[in-house]
Each structure stands twice: as structure tokens, then as C-alpha cells.
Amino acid sequence: MDQIHERLTEIVGAAYVSDAAEEKFIYSRDQGVQEPHAPDYVVLPGSAEEVSAVVGLANREKIPVVPMGGGLVLSGLTIPQKGGIVLDMKRMNRIIEVNEKSHYAVVEAGTSQGMLDAYLKKHHSALKHSLPDAPPVATIAGNIAIHGSGHLSQSEGGFHSEMVTGLEVVLPTGELVRLGSCSTVPGWFSRAPLPDLVGLFLGWNGTTGVITKVGIKLYPRPPYHDVLVFMTEDIDAAPDILCRIINTGMAEDINYALAPKPDYLNGFQMTVINITAHSEEELGMKKKIIRESLRHYFETKEAGFMPVPPNLKANFLEVPQKALSKFADVRKGGGFEYVGAIMPLEKIPQACRAGMEITGRIGITYSLGARIIGRGHSAMFFFAYPFNRADASEVGKVARALEETNETALKLGGIPWKTEISGQQLILRQMDPQTRELMEKIRGVLDPNRIMNPGNWEVA
Amino acid sequence: MDRDYTELLHRCFRCGWCKLPTNYQDFNCPAYLKYRFESFASGGRMWLIRAWLNGEIEPGERFAKILYSCVTCRNCVEACALPNIKDRLVDIFVAARADLVEQGRIPPAVRDYLKALSVSGNPYKMPQEHRGNWAEGLGIERYHGQEYLFYVGDVGSYDEVGMRMARSVAALLQSAGVSLGILGEEETSDGNDARALGEKGLADYLAGQNIGTFRNKGVKKIITLSPHGYNAMRNEYPVCGGVFEVFHYTQIINLLLGGRIRPGEYLKRVTYHDPCYLGRWNNEYGAPRRILGSIRGLVFVEMDRNRNNALCCGGGGGNFFTDMLGTGPDLSSRARVREALATGAEIIAVACPQCYKMLDDAVKAEGAQDAIEVKEVSEIVSASWGSHL
Structure with a gap:
């Protein structure tokens, strides 16, 4: 056994360190089209102290460290580009605190979305957190670290990173720090009024440290839930339709989608409006107000509300939606990639046309759509491409489509989200040089040996 | 491996739905719960089997441990998001184990189990004539045409806890007037777990032995102590030509409730x-x-x-x-x-x-x-x- 392996074993225990071929294979790749790179070790820490000791060791020995949550990012952000240690955080999945009055939960970084949801349903049934449409094993920490969004992003305040009330983080040099109110007083209720250091660890793809605990906002869980689906063929009407719905203030979640299948819906766009309420009367009133906001469209027969069959309704009401994972098998090949671009709402029609143009030209299938973030403050527009992992030519086509889509998103005035390294380079090239320099300075201070997830956000 | 299976392997997206029960409470895969490496989850297993078949990894000791740590509980089947794959997940793992058996790459503990089953007819390496010892003093007769055969299986025959359970079930059914008999030393392992470990040949042989005995004695209805035996006799024995009315003992007790x-x-x-x-x-x-x-x-x-x-x-x-x-x-x-x-x-x-x-x-x-x-x-x-x- 080499010395590093021995030290890692001393820190986390022999059962939780592996340099076996099987783990090297699995942790060298994700579900997307990025090239695999094998780690030297996979380590499963059980506490923040163990993370601190592992990162401290890695810093002294100048070994790369890649933190990993659910491993579902698809864009290769947890692929160890330069080997080193992959820190799989999922053993750290304790739910530490739920504060019903101040509406927050504190969880360890490996806690999954599903586990927190189940815990809240059982012990604090009046509260919920915003769930992404990722599978429920996606972690809270991983999702906030990539600026994820979810089913409360429209109604309750934007990206999940905006719902963070505090963090505990291991710095690249091994120190354990707390950020937000928990740095000063016992409660994890707020980032304000302190200097906001939380942002140093959000959107950085694990290049500035390892998140070990998260304080996350909780929201009421109204017992009544229904869905409306509005259909139109006019792509250019999408921003207006979405704004009318948003401005009613009645919707919990608003998603927009178009796909070439099934054939009879090809050309139609679907706006899925989720509504929750505390009573049937409130639910009915909310639906009525939303319908009213779109009267212009259905009176002119340009668009209308679709009767939603029970099985489809069940899919729309499910959070997260299991049906979305089935999309990965559309090509009977277990592959699925997407560019999620954060962009202004008014760019949705152009993004749709660009997505259809790119996929038509390259010859792959697609699903396009958007989740509204905040009260129309932006949209997470997705260009999703399923593929057959066993078909190298199709994998190549999707990789090409991703590159082109990243470029297109930037040209349209959006920014690719949680994008792979080539997409990060596109962003950095277009970024204000002073901003880029600031990012470099911050990383230089935090991570002098550049051990954290090397390859990501690296200024060429 | 069967081509039907190899064509499914790459379709596993490794989305992880299979790791949690439908209420998301906690990890539901015993192997993943214990080892926590992605490789020990069902998706990891699917990707590793594919890598093995593609020649990307060698099937060493760790690989065998990953395959054999699956307890075939089918929790992943319940939770998997892909309808075309989910029902075959455990079948795929068992088929991969069968390939390891064929290649002689199984873990020593699996080898010892299968060897004991082959040589002694039970995993405890106990004499066959002791199979009926659990029933001593209960006054249960050997099967000679009673309505039901009470099949006890390996654990009920030889394990202390299993024997206690067998006695309890038999005593209750007897006191309820259920007409039943046992095979004693003529009983053979049901083969369910041998099949799950990838040794189909041995499982079929054991099934054949039991089916032959059942037929010779004119058995029509069977009550099993163990759900493992129940599964084998209900689902596997008909494929081997042995069609019987099979009940788990709780089903019989349930039928007799109130009467x-x-x-x-x-x-x-x-x-x-x-x-x-x-x-x-x-x-x-x-x-x-x-x-x-x-x-x-x-x-x-x-x-x-x-x-x-x-x-x-x-x-x-x-x-x-x-x-x-x-x-x-x-x-x-x-x-x-x-x-x-x-x-x-x-x-x-x-x-x-x-x-x-x-x-x-x-x-x-x-x-x-x-x-x-x-x-x-x-x-x-x-x-x-x-x-x-």
C-alpha cells in the first residue's frame, strides 16, 4: 500500500478508501459525453473533520481533490481531470436541524433531496424545500453548489443557491469555516447582515473548497395541488404567455417545453403551471385567475388549456418527476445530455429556434424548454439531447451539439449553466477581464496549490 | 451472457432512482448501504458488467464481491425509472454471476456454499438423515398422501432458529387440524439460493430431485416454511416440469382464520x-x-x-x-x-x-x-x- 493510501485509510478507515479498478472505472465518468479520467483514490468521508484531514493531506502533497454529491451533473464536473482524490460525500447524510419557526434545515453535504423531503414529510409535514427535477438521490449541497433550481424557484425566490442560509466549508488548505449567521450565533437562519462569503462556494464547481453542511430555506407545504397545461403553436408568444401567468402571482412552478414527440404534439409548446393551495376554494380561485390572465389567447383561438389525462397529470404533479428520467432512454441507449442556459425570458423563442436548427442540422433528437426562475427574473432554458451510449457516432454528434449550443446560448445573451470545461472556457473568454482576474485572485488566495477540481474555471 | 441482457446494460443511465425506496427515506440497497461506493449500487453494477463484457475491466476479486453483495431483494426493481429495464435488473446480476461461476471466478464463500450443497445436499454439511430432527416429539408423520406436504428447507431443518420456527408452524397447523406430512431425510434443498448465486445447473438438479420425490409420493399441495422455497416451487419448479399448488404457511393460516x-x-x-x-x-x-x-x-x-x-x-x-x-x-x-x-x-x-x-x-x-x-x-x-x- 502506498503512503497516501495508508494516510487516507488512517483518516476515514480502510472500508472507505479504494484505489481498485472497479471504483476507478465508475468514478472516472458520468452519464454525459465527457471523456473519462480515472481518480487515484475514491474516499468516502464520514464527517467534516475527516474531510478537513483529507483535504489537508491533499494540500500538503499537492494532490487534486474533486468533491462529488449525487454524481448527476452530466457535464463532467466531478470527473477528476487530473486524477487525485474523488471525495464522494454521500456517507455524510445526517439531517442536523429543522427549525420550524425560522423555516430552515441544516443538513450534511451528502444528504439527498429525497431524504430531506421524506424527513420533512414525516416530522415537519407543514414544510418543504425546493426540489430539483433531478432524481431524488441528487444532493442538497451539490445542487446549491451548481446554482440549481427547482419546483419553488418561481414562487419562492429563485435559484436554490439563493435559498442557502449558511454553509460549513473545508477550505482547500484544510481549515473548517462557517459562513452566514452560524458563524456568529448558533442559528443558521440568514446570510445577512454579514459580509456574504457564501457566494465564494456557489457556482465555483468545487474549485474553492468542499461544502460539508448546508443551511437551506424551508417553505410552507400547502396540501392542495393541481396543474394546468396551456398549449400554443406560436413560439413568439411564449414570453408574453409566461409573463401573464407569472404576474398573477398564483403559480408555484412554471415550466415550458416543446419536443418533436409524440407526433400529434409536434409544433406545440406546453406551459405546465403547478398550483398549490390551502383549500379547494383557494385552488379553484388560483386556477380561475390564471385562466383569466390568458383569456386573450383562448378567445382568439390561438391557444388553449389542454385537458390533462389522469396519467399525465400524475406525472406533472410528481416532484421530482420520475418521467423525466425516462427521457434518458428515448434513444434506447441510456445517454442524456443537456445545456441548461440561464437566460432572459424574452430570449426563449430564439433559443427554441436555435435548438431546433442545431439538432436538425446535426441529426439528433431533442427536447427544449425552460423553468421560470423568480418572478420572471430569468429562465433556465434547457436544450436536452438523449443519445445511445453504445453508438459512438451518436455520442460524437451530441458532443458537437453541446458545443454549438453553448456558443449559441452565449450569443443569445444567456450563460451556459453547470457547463463542461469547454463551455467554461467559452464563458471565461467572453467575461469581463477584471472579473476573470478577480476570480483568479480569489482562487489563488483560497487554493494556493490549485488542488481543487483542477481544469474547472481555469483561465487559459 | 444472454444477448437480451447485454442489449439492456448500456441503457441503464445510472440515474440513481434505484437507490431509494419510493418514499425516498434512506438507501434501500443492502450492498450500497453497507459499502457506499457507487460501484455497489445497481447502476454501478450495470456499468461494471458492461465494462467487463467490453474488456474494459478484469473480473477480479473486487468485481466478484460487487456482484455477489447483491442480495436479490428487488428493491432496485421497484424504484428503477426505466420500465424496459427495471424488471430485468436482478436477472442481469444473476446472469453475470452465472458467467463467473462458469469461469471459476466466484468468491470462496460462494464456492463453499455451492460445494456443500452439491456434496451434502445442504449448506450446513449436516447428514441427510438429520433433516427431520426438527420435528422430533411433534408427532408429525412422514408424507403418505396427506392433503399437504410441509416443506421445511435447509434453514428450517438445520439452523437452531429455523428449527424453532418450523416446530412452531407445524404445531400450529397440526393443532388446527391441517392434514400434513413431511419428507424428513427425503427432503432436498429447494435450490432457490443456488439459482440466485448463478448456479443454475445445481438449482435445476435440486429442483429435479425434489420434483421427483414429490411426484413419487403423489404430492399435490405444498406448504413451505420459507419464502425462498415458496419462490422456487412457485416460479422455478414449473419450468423444470414440477407443477404443484404451493402456499407459504402464512397463506394457510390466513385461510383458516376465524375457522x-x-x-x-x-x-x-x-x-x-x-x-x-x-x-x-x-x-x-x-x-x-x-x-x-x-x-x-x-x-x-x-x-x-x-x-x-x-x-x-x-x-x-x-x-x-x-x-x-x-x-x-x-x-x-x-x-x-x-x-x-x-x-x-x-x-x-x-x-x-x-x-x-x-x-x-x-x-x-x-x-x-x-x-x-x-x-x-x-x-x-x-x-x-x-x-x-
Whole structure:
């Protein structure tokens, strides 16, 4: 056994360190089209102290460290580009605190979305957190670290990173720090009024440290839930339709989608409006107000509300939606990639046309759509491409489509989200040089040996 | 490996839905719960099998451990998001194990189990003539045309806990006037776990032996002690030419409720642990619950993971004998005991000799002997029905 392996074993225990071929294979790749790179070790820490000791060791020995949550990012952000240690955080999945009055939960970084949801349903049934449409094993920490969004992003305040009330983080040099109110007083209720250091660890793809605990906002869980689906063929009407719905203030979640299948819906766009309420009367009133906001469209027969069959309704009401994972098998090949671009709402029609143009030209299938973030403050527009992992030519086509889509998103005035390294380079090239320099300075201070997830956000 | 399977391997997206039960409460795969590396989850296994078939990794000791740590509980099948793949997941793992068996790359513990089964007809390496010892003093006759054959299986024949359970079930059925006989030394292992370990040839041979014996004796109806035997005889024996009416003993007790079995009072708080081979494999969730529900004074509480979401005790797929999950607090049996304790139950009711032993050991490992006890369904019925016994 080499010395590093021995030290890692001393820190986390022999059962939780592996340099076996099987783990090297699995942790060298994700579900997307990025090239695999094998780690030297996979380590499963059980506490923040163990993370601190592992990162401290890695810093002294100048070994790369890649933190990993659910491993579902698809864009290769947890692929160890330069080997080193992959820190799989999922053993750290304790739910530490739920504060019903101040509406927050504190969880360890490996806690999954599903586990927190189940815990809240059982012990604090009046509260919920915003769930992404990722599978429920996606972690809270991983999702906030990539600026994820979810089913409360429209109604309750934007990206999940905006719902963070505090963090505990291991710095690249091994120190354990707390950020937000928990740095000063016992409660994890707020980032304000302190200097906001939380942002140093959000959107950085694990290049500035390892998140070990998260304080996350909780929201009421109204017992009544229904869905409306509005259909139109006019792509250019999408921003207006979405704004009318948003401005009613009645919707919990608003998603927009178009796909070439099934054939009879090809050309139609679907706006899925989720509504929750505390009573049937409130639910009915909310639906009525939303319908009213779109009267212009259905009176002119340009668009209308679709009767939603029970099985489809069940899919729309499910959070997260299991049906979305089935999309990965559309090509009977277990592959699925997407560019999620954060962009202004008014760019949705152009993004749709660009997505259809790119996929038509390259010859792959697609699903396009958007989740509204905040009260129309932006949209997470997705260009999703399923593929057959066993078909190298199709994998190549999707990789090409991703590159082109990243470029297109930037040209349209959006920014690719949680994008792979080539997409990060596109962003950095277009970024204000002073901003880029600031990012470099911050990383230089935090991570002098550049051990954290090397390859990501690296200024060429 | 069967081409039908190889064409499914690459379609696993490794999305991870399979890791959680449908209520998302906690990890539901005993192997993943114990080892926590992605490689030990069902998706990891799918990708590694594909890598092996593509020549990207060698099937070494670790690979065999990953494949054999699957307890075939089918929790992943319940939770998988892909309808075209989910039903085949465990079949794929078993098929991959079969390839390892063929290539002689199985872990020593699996080899020893299969060897004992081949040589002694049981995994305990006990003499065949001891098979009927569990029934001593009960006055049960050998099968000679009674309505039912009571098939006890390996654990019921040789394991101390299993034998206690076999005696309890037999005594209850006898006292209810059920016409039954046993095979004693003529009984052979049901082969269910040999099949799960990838040794189809041995499983078929054992099935053939039992089918021959059953036929020679004119057996039409079988009551099994173990859900493992129930599964083999209900689903595998017909493929081998042996078609019988097969019941798990809880189904018979359930049929007799209110008639020949009238439970009395049992003033305990009880939860029920679903055995995988009765529940997920054979969709029988109701009978044991109806039995417990018929007992006066018994307060029945469900664990959060129940029925098709129930966490496996870790004893399925041959692991009861091969112990590929080892020890420690992350064993699913210990997690299950903690889950039962959280309900406030005083009793964990079981309906499988393997679950009985696994959970009984886990109660001790958790140091919870003063708080909770494992009891088998017929023991609870008999305790409530004491005056009849």
C-alpha cells in the first residue's frame, strides 16, 4: 500500500478508501459525453473533520481533490481531470436541524433531496424545500453548489443557491469555516447582515473548497395541488404567455417545453403551471385567475388549456418527476445530455429556434424548454439531447451539439449553466477581464496549490 | 451472457432512482448501504458488467464481491425509472454471476456454499438423515398422501432458529387440524439460493430431485416454511416440469382464520418485516398482516419502509450463507432493527427463517434485546391462542 493510501485509510478507515479498478472505472465518468479520467483514490468521508484531514493531506502533497454529491451533473464536473482524490460525500447524510419557526434545515453535504423531503414529510409535514427535477438521490449541497433550481424557484425566490442560509466549508488548505449567521450565533437562519462569503462556494464547481453542511430555506407545504397545461403553436408568444401567468402571482412552478414527440404534439409548446393551495376554494380561485390572465389567447383561438389525462397529470404533479428520467432512454441507449442556459425570458423563442436548427442540422433528437426562475427574473432554458451510449457516432454528434449550443446560448445573451470545461472556457473568454482576474485572485488566495477540481474555471 | 441482457446494460443511465425506496427515506440497497461506493449500487453494477463484457475491466476479486453483495431483494426493481429495464435488473446480476461461476471466478464463500450443497445436499454439511430432527416429539408423520406436504428447507431443518420456527408452524397447523406430512431425510434443498448465486445447473438438479420425490409420493399441495422455497416451487419448479399448488404457511393460516384458527389476545405493539421472496418476488403482503390484524389487543404498527418498499434483512440471494455484507452498523439488518425500534414496537414479526435469524442477530448487535424481540408469525398466533396448544 502506498503512503497516501495508508494516510487516507488512517483518516476515514480502510472500508472507505479504494484505489481498485472497479471504483476507478465508475468514478472516472458520468452519464454525459465527457471523456473519462480515472481518480487515484475514491474516499468516502464520514464527517467534516475527516474531510478537513483529507483535504489537508491533499494540500500538503499537492494532490487534486474533486468533491462529488449525487454524481448527476452530466457535464463532467466531478470527473477528476487530473486524477487525485474523488471525495464522494454521500456517507455524510445526517439531517442536523429543522427549525420550524425560522423555516430552515441544516443538513450534511451528502444528504439527498429525497431524504430531506421524506424527513420533512414525516416530522415537519407543514414544510418543504425546493426540489430539483433531478432524481431524488441528487444532493442538497451539490445542487446549491451548481446554482440549481427547482419546483419553488418561481414562487419562492429563485435559484436554490439563493435559498442557502449558511454553509460549513473545508477550505482547500484544510481549515473548517462557517459562513452566514452560524458563524456568529448558533442559528443558521440568514446570510445577512454579514459580509456574504457564501457566494465564494456557489457556482465555483468545487474549485474553492468542499461544502460539508448546508443551511437551506424551508417553505410552507400547502396540501392542495393541481396543474394546468396551456398549449400554443406560436413560439413568439411564449414570453408574453409566461409573463401573464407569472404576474398573477398564483403559480408555484412554471415550466415550458416543446419536443418533436409524440407526433400529434409536434409544433406545440406546453406551459405546465403547478398550483398549490390551502383549500379547494383557494385552488379553484388560483386556477380561475390564471385562466383569466390568458383569456386573450383562448378567445382568439390561438391557444388553449389542454385537458390533462389522469396519467399525465400524475406525472406533472410528481416532484421530482420520475418521467423525466425516462427521457434518458428515448434513444434506447441510456445517454442524456443537456445545456441548461440561464437566460432572459424574452430570449426563449430564439433559443427554441436555435435548438431546433442545431439538432436538425446535426441529426439528433431533442427536447427544449425552460423553468421560470423568480418572478420572471430569468429562465433556465434547457436544450436536452438523449443519445445511445453504445453508438459512438451518436455520442460524437451530441458532443458537437453541446458545443454549438453553448456558443449559441452565449450569443443569445444567456450563460451556459453547470457547463463542461469547454463551455467554461467559452464563458471565461467572453467575461469581463477584471472579473476573470478577480476570480483568479480569489482562487489563488483560497487554493494556493490549485488542488481543487483542477481544469474547472481555469483561465487559459 | 444472454444477448437480451447485454442489449439492456448500456441503457441503464445510472440515474440513481434505484437507490431509494419510493418514499425516498434512506438507501434501500443492502450492498450500497453497507459499502457506499457507487460501484455497489445497481447502476454501478450495470456499468461494471458492461465494462467487463467490453474488456474494459478484469473480473477480479473486487468485481466478484460487487456482484455477489447483491442480495436479490428487488428493491432496485421497484424504484428503477426505466420500465424496459427495471424488471430485468436482478436477472442481469444473476446472469453475470452465472458467467463467473462458469469461469471459476466466484468468491470462496460462494464456492463453499455451492460445494456443500452439491456434496451434502445442504449448506450446513449436516447428514441427510438429520433433516427431520426438527420435528422430533411433534408427532408429525412422514408424507403418505396427506392433503399437504410441509416443506421445511435447509434453514428450517438445520439452523437452531429455523428449527424453532418450523416446530412452531407445524404445531400450529397440526393443532388446527391441517392434514400434513413431511419428507424428513427425503427432503432436498429447494435450490432457490443456488439459482440466485448463478448456479443454475445445481438449482435445476435440486429442483429435479425434489420434483421427483414429490411426484413419487403423489404430492399435490405444498406448504413451505420459507419464502425462498415458496419462490422456487412457485416460479422455478414449473419450468423444470414440477407443477404443484404451493402456499407459504402464512397463506394457510390466513385461510383458516376465524375457522380452525381463532387467535386470542396478545397485548404487544408489533411491526411486521416483509420477506423479499414473499413480498417483492411474489406479491404477498396481505396474508401476514391479516393474521396479525386478527389478534385481539395486538397493536400493529408499520415501519416507514413496508410492503414493496421494505428494506431487506440482507439474507437474500444466498448472502445468508455467504455473508458478503460482513458486519457493522450499516448492515441492512441492523438498519431494519433501528427502523423497527423507531415505531415503538416491542416485537418484529417475521415470516421467513432467514429474516428471523438475520434480525435476531441484528437485535443483539444493536444491543436492543431489552427493547425489542423478533418473533415469527405463528409463534405470535400460538401465544395468543395458548389454550389450544
